Amino acid sequence: MKVPFLDLALQHRALRGEAMAALAATYDAHRFCLGKDVEDFEGNFASALGYPNALGMNSGTSPLHVACMAAGFRPGDEVIVPPFTFIASAWGVNYVGATPVFADIEEDTFNLDPAALEKAITPRTKGVVVVHLFGLPARMDEIMAIARRHGLFVIEDCAQAVGARYRGTPVGLFGDAATFSFYPTKNLGACGEGGAFVSRRPDVAAQARLIRVHGMERRYHHRIVGGNFRMDGFQGALLNVKLPHLLSWTARRRAIARSYREGIRPECAALPEAPAYGESVYHQFTLTHPRRDALREHLTARGVGTDLIYPVPLHLQPCFANLGYARGSFPAAEKAALTCLSLPMFPELTDEQVAHVVDSVNSFR
Numbered sequence: 001m002k003v004p005f006l007d008l009a010l011q012h013r014a015l016r017g018e019a020m021a022a023l024a025a026t027y028d029a030h031r032f033c034l035g036k037d038v039e040d041f042e043g044n045f046a047s048a049l050g051y052p053n054a055l056g057m058n059s060g061t062s063p064l065h066v067a068c069m070a071a072g073f074r075p076g077d078e079v080i081v082p083p084f085t086f087i088a089s090a091w092g093v094n095y096v097g098a099t100p101v102f103a104d105i106e107e108d109t110f111n112l113d114p115a116a117l118e119k120a121i122t123p124r125t126k127g128v129v130v131v132h133l134f135g136l137p138a139r140m141d142e143i144m145a146i147a148r149r150h151g152l153f154v155i156e157d158c159a160q161a162v163g164a165r166y167r168g169t170p171v172g173l174f175g176d177a178a179t180f181s182f183y184p185t186k187n188l189g190a191c192g193e194g195g196a197f198v199s200r201r202p203d204v205a206a207q208a209r210l211i212r213v214h215g216m217e218r219r220y221h222h223r224i225v226g227g228n229f230r231m232d233g234f235q236g237a238l239l240n241v242k243l244p245h246l247l248s249w250t251a252r253r254r255a256i257a258r259s260y261r262e263g264i265r266p267e268c269a270a271l272p273e274a275p276a277y278g279e280s281v282y283h284q285f286t287l288t289h290p291r292r293d294a295l296r297e298h299l300t301a302r303g304v305g306t307d308l309i310y311p312v313p314l315h316l317q318p319c320f321a322n323l324g325y326a327r328g329s330f331p332a333a334e335k336a337a338l339t340c341l342s343l344p345m346f347p348e349l350t351d352e353q354v355a356h357v358v359d360s361v362n363s364f365r
């Protein structure tokens with residue numbers, strides 16, 4: 001049996017008719033940059049997920065950039081980022097000339113360790129990027145208490161956690177700004193690039209709205225330095241087609257995760273942590289194993305697709321060599337990078353495929 005790591009074709013085939021009609025309407029109305037489809041999506045997204053606002057942007061990296069601009073981070077400022085995440089979590093900090101400073105993760109949740117965050121703070125620390133990795137909320141009570149004590153601007157990178165809640169509150173409503181990605185492989189994926197910016201703070205949301213379109217208050221009058229971070233109309237139209245399915249897709253991801261948890265024997269691999277404060281939306285189902293590469297080969301031989309997410313922590317990436325970190329700087333992130341293995345996780349997996357993944361992991365010796 002073949003179990004691909006990810007197959008978007010099934011979802012896109014099912015929605016093809018509706019998607020083509022939506023795209024045709026956008027095409028015929030020439031709504032190419034922002035416009036009604038994007039505005040509709042912003043309203044639908046905000047109300048479906050419990051946010052006071054949402055700004056459609058042209059990737060998930062853009063709102064991180066915009067958040068760092070809105071925060072006013074400047075050269076000389078330090079912003080703390082976990083080293084085990086997608087590289088874009090750190091990019092915004094670089095784009096405004098500030099310095100990313102890494103703080104280690106918790107081994108069991110893969111998320112920022114509040115104790116490590118507190119230890120990394122210096123008089124130059126101005127903010128923190130909190131990532132809800134693989135769909136699991138980070139420990140927001142502890143993180144926000146530390147951030148408030150030190151006056152930090154908190155950016156929540158929710159790229160992998162759309163729909164997740166921490167103690168009942170949607171992720172993204174704790175910090176000063178929240179960012180989402182609609183890259184095609186995300187839980188809610190566009191057919192192209194897309195992202196969103198959310199803030200519970202009206203002042204920050206207003207600033208981000210200005211930055212999104214060239215800092216422009218009135219046409220050709222530019223109050224602040226901005227950029228072009230606009231979502232395109234086709235993506236807004238497609239996301240409006242997909243958004244109504246997000247709840248059921250998330251429920252299916254959770255059901256698959258439950259089957260993995262119930263089926264995979266604990267002596268065969270270490271399952272991802274499931275803390276009581278909030279259920280993951282399972283962007284990934286990532287287990288760990290000391291002989292990860294051998295397990296991966298075993299699964300490949302049985303037709304099970306897997307991926308290494310992420311094989312190299314940020315502090316060991318060549319692009320950040322100038323920051324002066326070395327192997328050993330962040331033991332938990334380095335261990336995760338060496339032992340993690342992500343299993344197939346997408347709503348269209350069949351029960352038979354899920355059972356085959358479970359059997360395949362359990363048969364590894």
Ligand SMILES: *Cc1c(COP(=O)(O)O)cnc(C)c1O
Nearest residue numbers: 059060061086088089159181183
């Ligand atoms: C996908 C992702 C991003 C960036 O989103 P793009 O849409 O690819 O620009 C940022 N942070 C995390 C954690 C991501 O997974």
